Structure formats: structure tokens, C-alpha cells
Amino acid sequence: MAELYQTQRAMRNIRRAALQRGVIGILDIGTSKIACLVLRFDGTGTFRETDGVGPMAGQANFRVIGAASTRSRGMRRGEIEVMAETERAIRTVVAAAQKIAGVRVDHVIACLSGGRPASYGLAGDITLEAGRVHDHDVARVLAACDAPDFGRGREVLHAQPVNFAVDNRSSLGDPRDHVGNRLSCDMHVLTVDGDVIGNLIQCIRRCDLELAGIASAAYASARASLVEDEQELGAACIDLGGGGTGVSIFVKKHMIFADAVRIGGHLITQDIAQGLRVPLPVAERLKTLSGGVEATGRDDREMLDLGGAEASGWDGERRSVSRADLIGIMRPRVEEILENARQVLDAAGFDQMPSQQIVLTGGGSQIPGLDGLAARILGPTIRCGRPLRIDGLAHQFTDPGFASAVGLALFAAHPQDEWWDFEMPADSYPTRSLRRAYRWFRNNW
């Protein structure tokens, strides 16, 4: 894990440098769309009366100066499939956002929605020699967490200390200077496929951008959609995306679990295209404009035009279906997605949580009547969440589909502690690097 520690540290340093320069880009690479926000950190924190709502929930030290989004290409299930296509899409969106912002973006923070995330809860335990917790003890206890075998080619994306305990006093946010004999910690580690991250990094590098941070999309959208109380008391965020559905559970303002269901909105479109025998763009339009999950009697009479000759293609006839038919196609798939999310939550033990709040976000959460259906499947306390308001974001970027972009912006502004933020204890440096340093000295002097 030492190598990962170094790369993550390097990314954090890049991020710090970018914040110093004041401009950082946010790149949300999703399966259905790619969004880019350009943030300027000026630290003014000015509150305008016209905003109406209070001082932006403490998010006023940056503002969005450029935003653009485009249809995603070459992506499948949150992973890069055709790198050249994805690169073109990133170039498009970055160029558009730069043009609006009028500044050049060099550092971007990206998020990753695919890559089969897997979460682990690790526990570490050390004896305090000094009888008091010092800074290096925190690093020591984090290093003492016994990591299980993550599997071949897995990379750690997040490693966040969730909880500290000194002797029998648990749930400490900051254990420093506490008096005690034993320090133990719980750490949440999220791993993803290393190749997926490698592809993403490569793709961003090919666009002449430097990666200043990487986060899980489920984590980012939960940061944006869950209000502070929900994060504190415990809630699950379900991000209904195009290629996959991200699930993350927060409690005490820390993510304790994240997973992804590998079916999403694209499958619904595919079903509509197959069921109604229309091209995919038409199916997408039907889903977006007239989709739903709860059929009423009125929907039987509401006929939807499937388009003329150019739309329906070879047979040249004008066809129309009732909205009830469309709903009849969509509903089973939505149910399946929600069932899968339910299974993920059950596997995580969400029903043991003190608070059963579930927040639906992502582009899929805009299906009318989804909250009723989700309440039946997932549980009673459910709401459709929109991302937090951030300064300067245009209205068209405030819908739930941009939750992970907004969450990345918050992640850039207020990163949570990760394992690599603490100095690594000197004794756990691998001897290999010492030997390498020795060799370097010998070769150069």
C-alpha cells in the first residue's frame, strides 16, 4: 500500500497547488454525460442578498466560473470502453467550460463510477507509550490496520478513518491529546479495479490535464445530496445513473459503505427501444419526456407519437403508443434496479442503522412517481435529493444528474481526512526504498 500512499499524496499535493493557483476543474465522467465545472477559489466568501438562502452552507469560498456538459461517448457502465472517444468527449467538455470561464484549466478532479467498488471496514489497535495520543500515534494506528487481501489489481480509492476510540471511549472524531493507554480506529477502505483507474488517468493525461484527485462517484453524489443532518444521523444515497447505480451509506459524516449496481438508466432506454421498435435516440426522448413508473387511467388515452418516417425508419409508417405502454416497459426495469439497490443495502446491513433515510439522486431520480415506487421497495423514509447549491452554478446544472459533479466540487473545497493525509510512520517505510535511496546516493556521489 506504500506505493498507493505515495500516489495519493502526490495527488493531494497537486490539489493543494491547484487551490493555491485558484483554478481547478471538476470532471464528472459518467456513462450518459460528461460534465466539467471550473471552480475559482478566491476565498472571498461573499454573501449576496439576492441569493436569498443563507450563506451557502459554508461553501462560499469558491464559485463556479465555467460549466459545460456533453453526451458521453465510449463509456460503458462507468468505465472507459473506447478511450479515443472518451478523450474526444473530455476535450469537448473541457474546451467548452474553459471558454465560458476564460481561464485555462490544468488540474482536474475526476470521479469514477464503475470499476466494481468494494468496501472494507478495517480496524487497528495500538498501545500508547506516552499515555497520551500524539500526532504520530494517529498515523501509527492507521498503519496498524490489518488490510485484508483486496485481490489482484485492486486499488484503494478511499481510505478514511471513520472512528477513533481511546480505551473504552469510542466515537471520537479527533483523538489527539486524549489521555489513555490504547488507541484503536476504524477505517473505511474503498477499492476499485486498478485498470479502470489507470484507464481514467491515461485518458485525462491524453487531454493534457493533470489529475489532482479522484473520488468515487457514489461518495461524491452523497456529499452533494445528503444534507448535514442526514450525513450525521445516517442515510443512504442511491445515485441512479445511466450506466450504473451507486449506493453509499453515510453515518457520522463519514462514508461507511459504498457499492454499485451495474444496471442503470441505459438499460431502460434499451428496453424501450426493443419493446417499441424505435431507435435509441427516440427511446431516450420518450423516456425523458414522457416516462414514468405509475400508470393511471389517463395514461391509456395519452398517445405518444413515435415519430415519422425518418424516426421509425424502414417501414415509414407513423406509429403511436399510449403512455401506459411506455410505463409498462419502464416499470419492471426500474423495479429491478431498486431491488438490486435494496439487496446491496441489505448486504451492507442498512436495516440495522439507526436512521433509515434514503435519498435518491442522479438523473434517474427524475422519473415521475419514482419516490412512490421506491418507498414500496426500499423503505418509507425516502426523498428525491437535489445537489447542494453552490455559488455560480447555472440553473441547468442544478438538477439531480449533476449531483456527483457538485459533490466533487465540495470534495475539492473540503476534503475529508484520508489515511494518506497523515505522515506515514517511519518504521513502516519499506526497506526497499531505503535501499534505493542508498543506491542513489552511491551512484551520484
Place this chain on the structure above:
Amino acid sequence: MPDVIDHRPNRPSLPERIKRDPAPTRLQYRLERMWLRPIWRQAVRVGVPSFLIALTAGLWLADEDRRATLTGGVRQVMDKVQSREEFLVRTMTVEGASPVVDKALRAMLPVELPASSFDIDLTALRLQVMQLDVIESIDLRIKPGGILSAVVKEREPAILWRHARGIDILDRSGHRVASVTARDVRADLPLIAGDGADLAVTEALALIDAAGPILPRVRGLVRRGERRWDLELDHGQRIMLPADGAVIALQAAMALERSQDMLGRDIVAVDLRNPSRPVLRLGIEARNTLRQARGQPLLGPDGRIIQDEEKTEG
């Protein structure tokens, strides 16, 4: 795809195919990002135009004929503007100057009138005129109506100074006004002589004022050792004045003269160099009279004692 493909030559043109998912090429993207760098923007917006302007100007001016044409054109325009009626100076008026100075001033004007006011450099002309000793100050200006007006203030002659190279007229501050060939030319002015006398003209004038009653007898003042004055009277008499407080010493001598007719007696010199101890030097006649009364041998005109042997011989 339409069912029947229209091949007629005058078929209506199909709507242009909408290009989906447009993306900038990599070159375009890089150029755009380069353009967003302030230094590039500056270089292209300022550097390239200025370079082009400089280049074309340089190439155009590289030819000798073009340069000549350009300078000729510029000069022509300048001449045209400068020789306009409004800038023409026709006459010169000189106020407060004697005829000689007036003539000299007119001769000093570098151009022939009428001339353009651009050709007359008033500052240089003023500096040149100020080199004339006789002129204390001059106010040169071009008045509306094409008049070059010179208001001159001449130095007033106050004293004559005789020195090794001739006789100069000085004003009250000791500045030279003019030269004269002989003392008689300005008999009305007092005369001073000696090295460094021109530096103490003020004191000399004060002394001459103080010498009021004996002024007809005064021949002049002589500066001794560049520190003190001798007042020379006719009949070879002189009053030696101290370096400091010369005027007071002279007033004391004048008081003596008034009360006792000192200078009417046979006195060669009044030595007032030490003010507390004035010394009189008697003339040869007076001394011989005294000597005769005392029965001493008389003195000759050279101041030596006439020997009795000569008398007996004579």
C-alpha cells in the same frame, strides 16, 4: 433512408446532415488551451501587430529615396505651417536701451525680419544678449501682431576702475558696463584703482559718499593688497583707511578736517590703519620748519639730512 431516391438534377437539396457529438481535434484543443494562457494572448495581441508594424515600417524606410521623400514631406508640411501669416514676426521693438545697445540687439537677431516665430529661439537669444555686459536684464517676447518686443534694463555706470589693461566703467555691484579709453570721458564718475577693486565697489561708493566735504580734492581710491583702501587727494596727500570700518575711520578724519582743517596743512598722509591711533605724516616743509626751530640740520627733498659740509662748501 427515404423510399425513393431522387436523382433529378433540380432536386431540392437535402437538409445538411447534423454532425453529432462534435469534438475539437487535438490540435484545436491544444491551440485553444494555449490561447487561454495570458502570455500567449499578450504575445499575439500586442507582439505580433507591433512586430508587423515595425517590420513594414523598417522595410519601407530601408530605401534611401523613400526616406528622403518622407523627411522632405514632413519638412514641407512644417514649413507650410510655420510660415503662416499668424506666426510671422515683422518688427522688433526695443525699449529702455541706448542707441548703441539698440543697434547691437538688432544685430544679434539671428534671422532677417520678417521671419517665422518658430525660427526665433527666444531662450537662446536671451542668453546671447545677456552676455553683453551693459544689459542687466532683458524681457523678450513675441507679442500678437508679429512684434518681437525686447524690454531692456541697462546697467547704470557708477564708477571707473583703472587697472593694468585700461579703464572700465562698473555699475554699483561692480559688474563691468563698458570700457573707456581715458578718464576724461566720464569725468563725473569717481575713480578707483588697484587689483580687486571691482570686488569692493559698494564700499568704495560708500567711502566716496562719506568724503563729501573734500570731494573736489579726491582723486580716487586705491585698493591696497586687496583688503583696504587709500583715499588719494590732490597735492599728493592720502588717507590710509583700515580694512574694517573704513567708512567710520574716514568720517573721523572728516571730523578732524572740519574742526582743525587738517588737510589744509602740510601733511603727506593720514594713517588711520589703526583706528585707535591715527598717525599723521608731515610734509618736508613742515618738518624743516620744526627742525629749523630746534636747530637741527634740515632735510632735503629726498628726505635725507643735508650735511653741513655741503653748506660750508656751497
